[in-house]
Amino acid sequence: MSDYRGYEGKSLEFLKHNKIKVGDTVKITTNSDNVATIMPRYEHGDDQHIVVKFKSGYNVGLEINNIKKIEYISSIDTNQTKEPSTAKPKPQLPKILLLSTGGTIASKIDYRTGSVTPALSAHDLYAIVPELDEIANVDAEVLFSEYSENLTPEHWKKTAEKLDSYSDSDYRGVIVAHGTDTMQYTAAFLSFALAGFPIPIVLVGSQRSSDRPSSDAASNLIAAAKFIVKSNTGGVFISMHNSESDDGIACHFGTRVRKNHTSKRNAFETIGAVPAFIVKQDEIIQNSKSRYFKQKQYTPKINVDTRAALVKYYPGYDPKLVRDLISHGYKAIIFEGTGLGHIGKNMYDVIKEAKESQIFLGMTSQCHDGRVNMAIYESGRDLLHLGITPLSDMISETALVKAMWALGNTKDGKIDRLMTENIASEYTE
Amino acid sequence: MSDIEIDKIGLKVGLEIHQQLATNKKLFCSCSPMESEDYPVKFFRRLRLAKSELGKYDPAAVFESSKSKLISYSANPQSSCLVEYDDEPPHSLDNDAKATSLIIASALHSDIFSEIHVMRKIVIDGSNTSGFQRTMLVANGGYIEVEQKKIGVQSICLEEDAAKLLKDTENVREYSLDRLGTPLVEIALDPVEGTPSDVKKIALTLGRLLRVTRRVTRGIGSIRQDVNVSVSGGGIVEVKGVQQLDQLEGVIMYEARRQHGLQLIAEKLKKIQFDDLTKENTLDVTSFFGNSKSKVIQKSLKDGATIKALKIKNFDGMFGYEPYQGIRLGKELGQQVRFFGIGGIFHSDELPNYGIEKEEVEQLRKMLKTEEIDGFLIIAGSKDKIEFAIDAVINRIKDAKNGVPAETRAATPAGETVFLRPRPGASRMYPETDIPPITISNSELEFAKNNIPKPWDSAISEIQTKYNLNKQLSEQLFDSDYLDLFESICTNKANNPNFVASILCSTITNLERRGLDATLLKPEHIARSFELLSEGKITKESLEMIYESIMSVKIKSVEEFIEKHSSSMSEDELGQFLDDLIKSNLSIIKKQGNHSSSVLMGMAMKSLRGKVSGEKINKLLEMKISKILEE
Numbered sequence A: 001m002s003d004y005r006g007y008e009g010k011s012l013e014f015l016k017h018n019k020i021k022v023g024d025t026v027k028i029t030t031n032s033d034n035v036a037t038i039m040p041r042y043e044h045g046d047d048q049h050i051v052v053k054f055k056s057g058y059n060v061g062l063e064i065n066n067i068k069k070i071e072y073i074s075s076i077d078t079n080q081t082k083e084p085s086t087a088k089p090k091p092q093l094p095k096i097l098l099l100s101t102g103g104t105i106a107s108k109i110d111y112r113t114g115s116v117t118p119a120l121s122a123h124d125l126y127a128i129v130p131e132l133d134e135i136a137n138v139d140a141e142v143l144f145s146e147y148s149e150n151l152t153p154e155h156w157k158k159t160a161e162k163l164d165s166y167s168d169s170d171y172r173g174v175i176v177a178h179g180t181d182t183m184q185y186t187a188a189f190l191s192f193a194l195a196g197f198p199i200p201i202v203l204v205g206s207q208r209s210s211d212r213p214s215s216d217a218a219s220n221l222i223a224a225a226k227f228i229v230k231s232n233t234g235g236v237f238i239s240m241h242n243s244e245s246d247d248g249i250a251c252h253f254g255t256r257v258r259k260n261h262t263s264k265r266n267a268f269e270t271i272g273a274v275p276a277f278i279v280k281q282d283e284i285i286q287n288s289k290s291r292y293f294k295q296k297q298y299t300p301k302i303n304v305d306t307r308a309a310l311v312k313y314y315p316g317y318d319p320k321l322v323r324d325l326i327s328h329g330y331k332a333i334i335f336e337g338t339g340l341g342h343i344g345k346n347m348y349d350v351i352k353e354a355k356e357s358q359i360f361l362g363m364t365s366q367c368h369d370g371r372v373n374m375a376i377y378e379s380g381r382d383l384l385h386l387g388i389t390p391l392s393d394m395i396s397e398t399a400l401v402k403a404m405w406a407l408g409n410t411k412d413g414k415i416d417r418l419m420t421e422n423i424a425s426e427y428t429e
Numbered sequence B: 001m002s003d004i005e006i007d008k009i010g011l012k013v014g015l016e017i018h019q020q021l022a023t024n025k026k027l028f029c030s031c032s033p034m035e036s037e038d039y040p041v042k043f044f045r046r047l048r049l050a051k052s053e054l055g056k057y058d059p060a061a062v063f064e065s066s067k068s069k070l071i072s073y074s075a076n077p078q079s080s081c082l083v084e085y086d087d088e089p090p091h092s093l094d095n096d097a098k099a100t101s102l103i104i105a106s107a108l109h110s111d112i113f114s115e116i117h118v119m120r121k122i123v124i125d126g127s128n129t130s131g132f133q134r135t136m137l138v139a140n141g142g143y144i145e146v147e148q149k150k151i152g153v154q155s156i157c158l159e160e161d162a163a164k165l166l167k168d169t170e171n172v173r174e175y176s177l178d179r180l181g182t183p184l185v186e187i188a189l190d191p192v193e194g195t196p197s198d199v200k201k202i203a204l205t206l207g208r209l210l211r212v213t214r215r216v217t218r219g220i221g222s223i224r225q226d227v228n229v230s231v232s233g234g235g236i237v238e239v240k241g242v243q244q245l246d247q248l249e250g251v252i253m254y255e256a257r258r259q260h261g262l263q264l265i266a267e268k269l270k271k272i273q274f275d276d277l278t279k280e281n282t283l284d285v286t287s288f289f290g291n292s293k294s295k296v297i298q299k300s301l302k303d304g305a306t307i308k309a310l311k312i313k314n315f316d317g318m319f320g321y322e323p324y325q326g327i328r329l330g331k332e333l334g335q336q337v338r339f340f341g342i343g344g345i346f347h348s349d350e351l352p353n354y355g356i357e358k359e360e361v362e363q364l365r366k367m368l369k370t371e372e373i374d375g376f377l378i379i380a381g382s383k384d385k386i387e388f389a390i391d392a393v394i395n396r397i398k399d400a401k402n403g404v405p406a407e408t409r410a411a412t413p414a415g416e417t418v419f420l421r422p423r424p425g426a427s428r429m430y431p432e433t434d435i436p437p438i439t440i441s442n443s444e445l446e447f448a449k450n451n452i453p454k455p456w457d458s459a460i461s462e463i464q465t466k467y468n469l470n471k472q473l474s475e476q477l478f479d480s481d482y483l484d485l486f487e488s489i490c491t492n493k494a495n496n497p498n499f500v501a502s503i504l505c506s507t508i509t510n511l512e513r514r515g516l517d518a519t520l521l522k523p524e525h526i527a528r529s530f531e532l533l534s535e536g537k538i539t540k541e542s543l544e545m546i547y548e549s550i551m552s553v554k555i556k557s558v559e560e561f562i563e564k565h566s567s568s569m570s571e572d573e574l575g576q577f578l579d580d581l582i583k584s585n586l587s588i589i590k591k592q593g594n595h596s597s598s599v600l601m602g603m604a605m606k607s608l609r610g611k612v613s614g615e616k617i618n619k620l621l622e623m624k625i626s627k628i629l630e631e
Ligand SMILES: [Zn+2]
Pocket: B026, B029, B030, B031, B079, B080, B081, B082, B083, B084
């Protein structure tokens, strides 16, 4: 149906009746004569208009009722000849693998049909980001093509399995192209599932899509490649802008980072500390001296059990909601409590019920930053007594992912020990 | 060298007017455009090429990217937000700006599209943080009547204004974001044959039609004329940035001469053989010039430049051939390389010169194996830029056979034009996916029709009657930047409209003609000065002095002038005033001694504030008091 992409109802009928397709150049008579090319209709547009591009480059919607005559002139040659790849491997440069899960880090838009495809052949990549050619030999592989809000724990698992298959390869590191919305969740999962992974894994995204000249995609990508090549650090990182400027890219620890702005280039922030590394034009600044993985041995544990929930407590929270989780068979609940890690007295009964059902109960804070400390106030001490495990300064989303991972890799559902152990810098020491 | 016969070259001129709208709000966010000098926010960006919707790169964009510079942005949070920083998607289209564009389109009898699509026009010189300008085609067709003749309208677009260039150095370009995103209406007229003064009349009429809506901004920079100029058989040259109407005729004349001149040059070039010109004709002459006495060469070498010479067969005399005064191929080439941050070129027709000696030229000719009839060029520049520049020069020389290349040029204050970039094509546009298409409802069309302003000539006669001015002054006032200001000043009945109008129209214009900077004189200054005049605090005569001082950067405010020139009180008067004050307060002085000066100072300031500086009064007062105490 790409011949009529986006057209429905009357406008589709109109095009078909006149034997005109998207991409055709036509002479259209309204109040005046115009030569124009038929463009795809955007989704959710009405069926009264067709979109045309004039010679000047402008698109407009013409109401079909006002079109007196439409005549076919020619079609765009759709068989775009593929330019031969010019990038030749440079043997002296290290190798990097680029795995793509989706997002807009590098995409090609077919404007004739309106479809977006990842531009991830090595050739495409070098064409868009020629600087890569000087840093490394990049192999590219498309894993999925999903917006990150559509990624599920199943996708995390597949990504981890793919990475695991390269744990013993000649790659210096792996870049994972990822939509920014849920990047921190994937980063956390990979950190636990692939603890001790021998080469760096760097997740990269862009806040301003790569179809604009000002996109942050290329500079984030270049920084990730530089980071892999120049720093000899294992771990899982998120590499995104450190400020509004293009001159410094931060590499955040994958378990300590959160997307804190909806649109800014520097939306990602390391919680409670400065980013572990800053990649500048000519140097890499190392801010964190601590090892990312607390164990040296690579011990993959790539399972996931999604019966873990994140509950944000707020005034008026209905304990029945937790009761529902219990009845649905959930095995772990991570609370985002208030302040130092509190939830109201009205929750005590349901907490007891959860505990009796062998559910792991962990406490994090809904505060942006800081540790929970449940020994300070009476209510905190009550909760400790009821069997809630304080999770110090682990970020709540990281704690949720960790619980899913821990449940997936523990037979008896007893995940207390794993949850409190520092595996991948999820706790600040 | 005879001058051009303007009516015999097939001159065609299309006007394109960019007019800022007075919505006091940006097109896609709620910031208000505001000039500032203080920029607490600063950030740096690099732009890269994006392919257009049709999968092509735009030639103008490719050209800009070959110059790739670091771009520095300065912003003031009062006039810009994350939208201007390109750190947040655009908000929805401002309704006021949309309504205004529809009113203008209706006034021009143009056909308004019922569905408008916002486009991204790629501009990667940094003047837009996103790397594109948002623009939308609102209407097509229509006409404007100029002296009973209908001039066709091609298109009416609503778009965002660009950031203001603060500084352009070799590697960094600086912009401020105050103006970025301000709504503009772009009106393109059909090309017309005629004299430059006919074109000026059209521009004037269109300007009046816009101003009579009272929905457009006045003041320098708020209206910009671009002209598309061509002569028969030549490409269309777009000249950007004609700021003032007075410049328009000169620019068109210059382009007519330049374009016809290039055609005359092409005639000559067609008779000679230089087609095999390639990069292989270049020779690295950096070490050859190591001991050159030329200061220009020495400076380039000091900056680490590479110097290359390019041989062009049979080209002797071609660089310097001047069909009209100041029109030479050599000059065109020089402008071409300047855009790669290269100072310029030397060509064989102008050497020996610039400290390059005869022996050097002879030796160079030997090295290049040139005959008498051959020509050569010398280019100096940094390694990364010189190759681009040589490519550009070779292409331009080959292109010279075809006469006038289609390109974009910039108007200079001197009324000439300089090369800016190749002319962009349709591939520079692709849809702005962040904003859904905008439907124009019937009620909006209705509103626009009902709000078409009365014809500008009746607006002028209304001013004439209301303020009892003569026709010429009313017209001047209407065409000036100050109509709104005039009306607000005249709401105070103490101000005589005729006097106000003549100050606004002739006094300020005269100062400007003397070369002073009118942009420094803000409406607030003028309003304040008339306020003081009506309160009797300054004299009529001092208005011109105040404006002159502000326009020549001697002072920044009207108050400052009053402090400095206490023209309302002479030295003698001041002395007398203080003596009287002392006389009537002798008892206090006797009682308090020197301390009494502060009490008296307070009394004096009550009557003298704004007329004499406090410092001066204090000094004089203390002196007089201590004199009395000594007695
Ligand atoms: Zn704004």
